[in-house]
Amino acid sequence: MRGGVVSELEVLPQAALEGLGTRPFGVYVHVPFCATRCGYCDFNTYTAGELGSDSSPASWLDGLRRELDLAARVLGGPPPAETVFVGGGTPSLLGADGLASVLDAVRSSFGLARGAEVTTEANPESTSPEFFAGIRDAGYTRVSLGMQSAARHVLAVLDRVHTPGRPVLAAIEARSAGFEHVNLDLIYGTPGERVDDLRASLDAVVAAEVDHVSAYSLIVEEGTAMARRVRRGELPMPDEDVLASYYELVDEVLTAAGLRWYEVSNWARSERDRCRHNLGYWRGGDWWGAGPGAHSHVGGVRWWNVKHPARYAAMLAEGRWPSAGSEVLTEADRHLERVMLELRIAEGLPLDALDADGVREARAAEAEGLLALAGGRAVLTDSGRLLADGVVRRLVG
Structure with a gap:
């Protein structure tokens, strides 16, 4: 593949x-x-x-x-x-x-x-x-x-x-x-x-x-x-x-x-x-998504099923995998997703998940009141939650 x-x-x-x-x-x-x-x-x-x-x-x-x-x-x-x-x-x-x-x-x-x-x-x-x-x-x-x-x-x-x-x-x-x-x-x-x-x-x-x-x-x-x-x-x-x-x-x-x-x-x-x-x-887990249009992820591979229920059922009745397409996530893809998803949760993101530029941006965001840095983790503040997507973009360049 x-x-x-x-x-x-x-x-x-x-x-x-x-x-x-x-x-x-x-x-x-x-x-x-x-x-x-x-x-x-x-x-x-x-x-x-x-x-x-x-x-x-x-x-x-x-x-x-x-x-x-x-x-x-x-x-x-x-x-x-x-x-x-x-x-x-x-x-x-x-x-x-x-x-x-x-x-x-x-x-x-x-x-x-x-x-x-x-x-x-x-x-x-x-x-x-x-x-x-x-x-x-x-x-x-x-x-x-x-x-x-x-x-x-x-x-x-x-x-x-x-x-x-x-x-x-x-x-x-x-x-x-x-x-x-x-x-x-x-x-x-x-x-x-x-x-x-x-x-x-x-x-x-x-x-x-x-x-x-x-x-x-x-x-x-x-x-x-x-x-x-x-x-x-x-x-x-x-x-x-x-x-x-x-x-x-x-x-x-x-x-x-x-x-x-x-x-x-x-x-x-x-x-x-x-x-x-x-x-x-x-947190980057694995899941199998079953049903028309469902998305799955296992070990850095993502795929998605055909959308229409009739085609979905017909493909499976023929013994075929009902996938409409798939992709193998690159290291850059996986890094972006990790930052984007983990930063959204209350425990935040480990700082060691960021490169040097990302750490500098995290410290700048802390100075602006968007992140709290403690215990080796970056956590969104109340203000940061309102601008979460923008903070992610800064951290990944």
Whole structure:
């Protein structure tokens, strides 16, 4: 296998497999189905009307089982999964039985490590007390609920269909079903969102007494319905200064409620409440991404699957690897990613990961109040978190 992008990944080079199991290892499963398409979303998702009769959850699950079995063979007896994350799309549309089948497929091909973290995303409207009880019995340990906002008019701009109060109720139902780890997702900076709207959303999050919150500024992605509305002048582009002030408000309220930041966009009540799967990404771990459009990384090799569910299932039915392409990361690529990802977490980046120019830039950033240098590590300050991407660019030249 040569460097650069290739059309199909036949085997992983031996160098990529060396050390497998010594780094964090997780499995990501992509569920491509959604009931409706949100205007801001650019993920690989499809409504029933967009798929037609060519694809179904049953054919997708059959393809998933085939891919996971193939993965186990390619990795030559992989380590058991320390984390599993079922994302989408809307995994909760599969129902508790469908999600149980997904986890059974992972167990069959990889096995689960003792104390494995098993997360599924869920849309609050497609959950119920029975749903949460069912996935808890199946072995899921963590639920991530898409809340986005508690303001009805903000949800309307985002094309979210759930009612404002449903995410909090769903979080309470999940906790009642025995889930210790429940996350609520927020999006801030939606056109028309006022500071009082964001405060109301944060108050609702705090009232839900969840142990984890993810909060992201709205990004208008090219190719989305929202981008077309912005281009036509129907919606304003989010203002960077407003986004910065909203981030500061999010951090202030969550910190006061006992949720501490551990990654620029993530807060948790304690270290044990952090999302271990995402930490595996940020700390340079390995993961197999299964499902249409899913991305994987093992030992410095990255690849991504074909996007359409029908083609994905057909390729696997033919015994073919469903890869659309791959790349071998250069040392420079891996260095950039390490700085970019590790600097975003609360423990920061070891200074010895930087070259001499990077260390000089780190000291300059410290003088500007963007980094704190202590114990041989560089950690973003509160001000530095607002400018994290710029700080990374400085450190890598």
